[in-house]
Structures are given as C-alpha cells and as structure tokens.
Amino acid sequence: MQKTIQKRTLKTRARLFTAAEAVIEKNGYEALRVDEVVQAAGVAKGTFFAHFRDKDELMEILIGQKLVACFDQVEKGPMPKTALEIIDALEPIHSFMTSERYVFDLIIRYSGATAIAEIGPIAMCFERYVRMTAVWLESAEVRGDVSADLLAEGVQAFALQSMSLKYCALHESQSFRDRLEVYLNAWLNPIVQKT
Amino acid sequence: MQKTIQKRTLKTRARLFTAAEAVIEKNGYEALRVDEVVQAAGVAKGTFFAHFRDKDELMEILIGQKLVACFDQVEKGPMPKTALEIIDALEPIHSFMTSERYVFDLIIRYSGATAIAEIGPIAMCFERYVRMTAVWLESAEVRGDVSADLLAEGVQAFALQSMSLKYCALHESQSFRDRLEVYLNAWLNPIVQKT
DNA sequence: ATCAAAAAATGACCGCGGTCAATAAAAAAT
DNA sequence: ATTTTTTATTGACCGCGGTCATTTTTTGAT
Structure with missing residues (x-):
C-alpha cells in the first residue's frame, strides 16, 4: 500500500x-x-x-496555529506565582480565544478529541493549557491539599466560565478579569477554619 | 400601533x-x-x-422546555446537603444536557443572553441552575469563606467542564460522575492548613 | 354586506457547504 | 518512449437553511 x-x-x-x-x-x-x-x-x-474534510477543519488548523503562537509567547514569560499573576500570564491566550464570538464557539466545539487517534490542534492546546498551568501551580503560593493537575483543570474550567459570561448580556457588568480573579482566589487560596 | x-x-x-x-x-x-x-x-x-427567526430558535425553545421539566423534577426532590448529594440531585439535568452531542453544543451556544432584552429559555435555565444550587449551598456542609452564589457558579463551571470532557476521547477513562465528584470535593470542601 | 387595511401564508429563489463521476497530471512499470 | 496505475483536480450538482415579493385570509370601519 x-x-x-x-x-x-x-x-x-x-x-x-x-x-x-x-x-x-x-x-x-x-x-x-x-x-x-x-x-x-x-x-x-x-x-x-x-x-x-470540511470548512471547520481548515478553521481548526488556522485557529490552532494562532493559539500555539499565544502559548509560545506565554511560556517565554516568567513563571507566575500568584492567582493574579497567573491571570495576567494567561491573558494573551484568553484574549485570542475571545477575540471573535465565532472563534470562541469553534474552539469550544473542538476542545475535545473526537477520537484518540486524531487529536486536533485545538484539543492539543487544551491539554497544553492544563500541563503548563499545572507546572506553574507546582511552585506557586496556593493550597496544597489537592494536586497541581486538579488545580490546573479548575483554572481552565473557571477561565472558560468567565469567557462564556463575557458573551452573556446578563453578566456584562463585571469584567472578565475581575470575574476570573474572584474565581481563582476562591479556588486556589481558600480560607477555611478547621472544624 | x-x-x-x-x-x-x-x-x-x-x-x-x-x-x-x-x-x-x-x-x-x-x-x-x-x-x-x-x-x-x-x-x-x-x-x-x-x-x-431560524431553526435554532425552534430548537432552543424545544430543548429549553425539556430542560425546564428537568429542573422542575429536581426541585421536587429533597435538598442535598453534601457534594455527593448535590451531584446526584443534579443528575437529571446533566443527563439531558449530554443526551446528544448536538443538544449539548446548542445549549452551550445559547447559555448566554445575547441581549438583556431577550433572555432565551436556555439562558434562563443557566440562571436557574445557579440560583437553585446557591440555595442548596446556603445550608449545606460546605466551606463558608465565600458566598453561596460564588460556590454555585463554581459548581456550574465544574459541571460544564465534566460534561465537555465526556465528549473528549482523551479523558473517557474517568466517568462524568467520578470526575465531578473530585472537582466538587476540592471546590466545596477544601482542607487547608492555616499558615 | 362591502371595502380598505393589516396580518399571515406561500413557494420560487438564493447562498453556501459539501459530493462525486469524469478528467487531467504525475509516477511507476514495461 | 509508451503504457499502465496511482494521485490530484475539476465543476456540475445536491441538500438544506433562509429570504422576499406576491397572494390569501382576517379584521375592522363604513
């Protein structure tokens, strides 16, 4: 063959x-x-x-390329140590992801690999997002009761939630950055009195 | 007129x-x-x-109806007190949302209100999700350092993350329920040693 | 009952993503 | 160099969502 x-x-x-x-x-x-x-x-x-295969495949490749460039840029910068620094460090990625409603929707739709055989460029970026953030959290000033991997997945979840709300008229009073800051403070640095 | x-x-x-x-x-x-x-x-x-207006509008209405029925059913049940009970209580809603890939995508796409003037049925359900969960969390065995509203938004974020991963071949080893359980335990009941 | 104005229904038509049998060009075999 | 086989390209065609000028029906005024 x-x-x-x-x-x-x-x-x-x-x-x-x-x-x-x-x-x-x-x-x-x-x-x-x-x-x-x-x-x-x-x-x-x-x-x-x-x-x-279809128009989406071209789009996924092109948008994936841009995303990779954003990640490269972010990884060149210094390691963030706090929730706020993490938010600022991730800014170029979040900024591109929400640059166009169409782009955001497409990224969400292709964020998961349909089949293990073919992990698309966007799905790879989602993996990279968690890996990169987990490395940061490994040595950041954050809670230590759960793994850095888990914390990183949470950061991703909250970032996505904040981005979604950016497109929601009901929540536009609060800015993306402020919202994510509230989320990440609560997620990464909980203050709990032992019972 | x-x-x-x-x-x-x-x-x-x-x-x-x-x-x-x-x-x-x-x-x-x-x-x-x-x-x-x-x-x-x-x-x-x-x-x-x-x-x-378009095909999507019909879909949004029909899917919204089903979703409302799910919420009604859930609200008839007893108030959950723990992370695990919350997961089980929300099960009918999550189950319908992930019943079809098409349904999930459409729900995500219409989860935000485009304009304040017209809040679609699905966006209303997303509001209701947070309101309902917040009420539960008000009197649940969870951390008290942040508001129940914030906790509820986090539950939604983690639930959506878990649902997304359900469609991702890279993460299919873990079940939706197990994944959400790990998330919510870490989110609702962090164990932090005071510094 | 008659007629004018408003509201609703119609279906031919368009835009655009995607298909596929036919054709052309390149590579391999002779 | 010629034929055969493989690989790429072509463009007419299709499916399906969505539009709009025209027609039909309803309503309200006279």
Whole structure:
C-alpha cells in the first residue's frame, strides 16, 4: 500500500492556506467563505475538500496555529506565582480565544478529541493549557491539599466560565478579569477554619 | 400601533411544534430538517420562518422546555446537603444536557443572553441552575469563606467542564460522575492548613 | 354586506457547504 | 518512449437553511 504525495499537492495546499489567511485578514474568521478562498487560491471547489474534510477543519488548523503562537509567547514569560499573576500570564491566550464570538464557539466545539487517534490542534492546546498551568501551580503560593493537575483543570474550567459570561448580556457588568480573579482566589487560596 | 394576533397564527404555531416534536421523537434533535417539519405540519416553508427567526430558535425553545421539566423534577426532590448529594440531585439535568452531542453544543451556544432584552429559555435555565444550587449551598456542609452564589457558579463551571470532557476521547477513562465528584470535593470542601 | 387595511401564508429563489463521476497530471512499470 | 496505475483536480450538482415579493385570509370601519 503506497501513497506517494506529489509535490503539486503541497503547493496547492500552501496556496489554499495563504488564500485563507488573506481572506481572514480582511474580514475576520466568521465571514470566510470557501468559494472566496478557492477563487483566491485559483483552484476548483472540489480541490478544497480534497485537502480538508470540511470548512471547520481548515478553521481548526488556522485557529490552532494562532493559539500555539499565544502559548509560545506565554511560556517565554516568567513563571507566575500568584492567582493574579497567573491571570495576567494567561491573558494573551484568553484574549485570542475571545477575540471573535465565532472563534470562541469553534474552539469550544473542538476542545475535545473526537477520537484518540486524531487529536486536533485545538484539543492539543487544551491539554497544553492544563500541563503548563499545572507546572506553574507546582511552585506557586496556593493550597496544597489537592494536586497541581486538579488545580490546573479548575483554572481552565473557571477561565472558560468567565469567557462564556463575557458573551452573556446578563453578566456584562463585571469584567472578565475581575470575574476570573474572584474565581481563582476562591479556588486556589481558600480560607477555611478547621472544624 | 396595533398588532392583532389572529387565532389562526396560534393554530399554525401549535402544529409546527407538534410536528417538530414528532420528528425529534423519531430521529433525535440533530436529524431534524425544517422541510420535514413543515411538510408534517402541512404548511409552507416560509411560514416556518414567520414563526421562528431560524431553526435554532425552534430548537432552543424545544430543548429549553425539556430542560425546564428537568429542573422542575429536581426541585421536587429533597435538598442535598453534601457534594455527593448535590451531584446526584443534579443528575437529571446533566443527563439531558449530554443526551446528544448536538443538544449539548446548542445549549452551550445559547447559555448566554445575547441581549438583556431577550433572555432565551436556555439562558434562563443557566440562571436557574445557579440560583437553585446557591440555595442548596446556603445550608449545606460546605466551606463558608465565600458566598453561596460564588460556590454555585463554581459548581456550574465544574459541571460544564465534566460534561465537555465526556465528549473528549482523551479523558473517557474517568466517568462524568467520578470526575465531578473530585472537582466538587476540592471546590466545596477544601482542607487547608492555616499558615 | 362591502371595502380598505393589516396580518399571515406561500413557494420560487438564493447562498453556501459539501459530493462525486469524469478528467487531467504525475509516477511507476514495461 | 509508451503504457499502465496511482494521485490530484475539476465543476456540475445536491441538500438544506433562509429570504422576499406576491397572494390569501382576517379584521375592522363604513
């Protein structure tokens, strides 16, 4: 069973990516139309779907790339030690995730791997989010009664909750940052009187 | 500015609902097609969109109805006192929310009110989730350093996180219930040594 | 009862994502 | 160099959600 990939294929694929990025640059993610991309790339519509399962797959790749860049940037910075520092450290990631409603929805939808075989780029970022945060929490000034991994998953849960509420008119009085700060203080530094 | 609603309107609307429910009963939510509904209801396609902004609006209403029924059932039961009892009490709600991938995605997408003016049925359920849980937590055996409202929002965040992971192949080893139990124990009953 | 105005229903039509049998181009076999 | 086989590309076509000018029905005024 051979499967030689022609170099023509790579060229076509590259042109599709370039075209898609240009289209997004102009009008954002939501407004992207497959027809516009293939026209800009100078290929037929069918070719698009020979390279990507569906429009979402292209989107997942492109958004995943940007997300990875955000993570790289965040990991270059210094290790945060407190809840507030963690929030600030994660800011570039959260900022991109909520840059467009369409982007946020797509990220949520693809945050889980459908099959173990194929973990998509966004699902990988969600894994990375927890791993990275867990490392921070390992040596941060936080509660020690539960594992850093568990704490990290909680941080993710609260960050997602805060981002969701950002799109909710009922809660727009409080800013994303303030809300997440309240959550994380309560999650990472509970003050409990022993009974 | 008058706007008399004819009783014909209500009849048509009712027929659309009945037809939609029948269609869903047969093949589930995801497979519903507007064409199938209007045919079953014996009306033209345009009529559908005179009654509902789009297909999602109908779905939101139907799924919202079911959700409300779940809440009513849950509120009939006894007040849970512990993390575990809370998980069990909420089970009917979580169960319906994850009954179909399509249903879960739609619920997430409409969990926030787009505009304050029109709070959709699902957004109302999300409010109700927190209100109800907060009342429970008011008199439950849980930490007292933060408000019951905040604790309730956390419960919601962790429940959503657990549900999301249910659809993630990378985390399917742990069951929804076990995962949520770990989260809620850490959230509601932290054990911290005073420094 | 008659007629004008408001409300509701209609269905041909459009946009856009996605398919697939036919065709072209490249690689391998001769 | 020629044929065969594999791989890529094409574009007409389809499904389905959603629109809108036109028609039908209802209502309220005379």
